[in-house]
Amino acid sequence: MISMHTSPLSQPGSGDAGGMNVYVLNTARHLARQGIEVDVFTRATRPSQGEIVEVERNLRVINIVAGPYEGLSKEELPTQLAAFAGGIVQFVKCERARSGFEGYDLIHSHYWLSGQVGWLLRDLWEVPLVHTAHTLASVKNHHRSETDTPESEARRICEQQLVDNADVLVVNTSEETRDLVRHYDAEADKVAVIAPGTDTDLFTPGTARNTEQARRDLGLPMHSKVVAFVGRLQQFKGPQVLLRAVAALLERDPDRNLRVIICGGPSGAAATAEQYFDLARSLGISHRVRFLDPRPPQELVTIYQAADIVAVPSYNESFGLVAMEAQASGTPVVAARVGGLPVAVAEGETGLLVDGHDPEDWADALAQLLDDDDSRIRMGQDAVAHAANFSWSVTASKLAEIYSEVLTAGVPACRGREAAGLEP
Known part of the structure; x- marks a missing residue:
């Protein structure tokens, strides 16, 4: 190779x-x-x-x-x-x-x-x-x-x-x-x-105790809703889409108990982590966002288990390994309807797909799952079975x-x- x-x-x-x-x-x-x-x-x-x-x-x-x-x-x-x-x-x-x-x-x-x-x-x-x-x-x-x-x-x-x-x-x-x-x-x-x-032996759904411990380790409030992004910090991967969508959600409802994890490092000659820190600050949501350095797979499990939703707002993905890892960990996914993501995510069963990258559309999709506990929990359970169909x-x-x-x-x-x- x-x-x-x-x-x-x-x-x-x-x-x-x-x-x-x-x-x-x-x-x-x-x-x-x-x-x-x-x-x-x-x-x-x-x-x-x-x-x-x-x-x-x-x-x-x-x-x-x-x-x-x-x-x-x-x-x-x-x-x-x-x-x-x-x-x-x-x-x-x-x-x-x-x-x-x-x-x-x-x-x-x-x-x-x-x-x-x-x-x-x-x-x-x-x-x-x-x-x-x-x-x-x-x-x-x-x-x-x-x-x-x-x-x-x-x-x-x-x-x-x-x-x-x-x-x-x-x-x-x-x-x-x-x-x-x-x-x-x-x-x-x-x-x-x-x-x-995906490694279904490593990426597994957590128990309530796992989720509690994961949030404690990450310094996240226990009763908040948590949306996570895992990937390189570059425009093509879309972290800016998620940040703007979260700002739109909080503008609609300033009291929404929402936290965001952005896990990744800059990629590309012009990319810096600071531009995303600055974007969160300019949107007035920096106190709701936790930026984490890239983590090895053994630690990514903690992030997936701590999250209520994993967002994949990429402009294209040949498949979407993060989406599959999240689902194997029992977390539903909101992803862009591009590339291989409609294969990786079973729409309406293990997550939602969004057409385009308009922050308002992303805010709508996130709110739909965040506000419907029954559907979100069911999708997380179904996601594990879906991911089991894919193995290395x-x-x-x-x-x-x-x-x-x-x-x-x-x-x-x-x-x-x-x-x-x-x-x-």
Whole structure:
């Protein structure tokens, strides 16, 4: 596997670490537990990491030095594609020399930067390339907020190359298949839809005592209604939508006993946590909002259990892992009707979907659940059963089936030359 721009071992919720980290780490873990040996290549970001991290049996993370450890933004990483690819080639060469390593059977790249490296290595090693985009430039630009910086045309061109050249494109939902066909002229029969999972052993519904303890730990009033946001602090994820919706709710009813948790760190060159602190202050709701740094999964459970509702106001999500984790923890979700969120959230059963990002519409949806205890509690109970249909072991098993199919099909030795009428 290749995950160049972010390590699966990084803390999700800030910088470039998010749902993709969760996806890569968990699929790799469960593939490894099914007997598939997995190496995940990522760019080294600090010298103390070491080159090889043994995560568990059959799973290693390989840190490749490509450019300076710190100070490179995601937008600058294309300058290190050659160095990163060269580092992988050198690592494999050394592995062959020291242990008789016979090479990889297949490459699975994640995100377009990794895909460019995977495309090169696929042709060098003559093995299949499976690619997962996670997000697409054309789709992000189509759904971006007015203040978001558009994705570059260079990225879109690179994604088009991967759509044209990968052996299989793995996506989370049928909506992503339609996006690939609509925006990139993908061949639908080259796309495999495999839903992500969630850790239902970790994310579990809390008892009344768990909720009480969770609120105590977080310093939240016991009898308040609590809405939580978990994710990176960037316009595309929509924390500003939630803050404005809460302000609208409190303007309608200043005595409403409502508290908000915002858990995450800034993401993007221009993003800062202060801009969200300032927004809450300017809206007059800073005394109702608690900002928390990103938390590991073991601590996120506490936030989900402490909340009455988890809000996911993103402008697009390929699936919505936060929504699934919240539901597994027994908390209903109010989410934007975009991307894979209508799959992740069973509308009217485990949460509500909102069209658009108008704060007044979000205030209406939040109020509908906050003021109807019976429906909210029922949705929380149904959410647990809904989340149980999604597991990482099933995701990994379906990925393994795709790997077997593409390995059986084989890779043409001289891809592209025959189509151009050239001699091998």
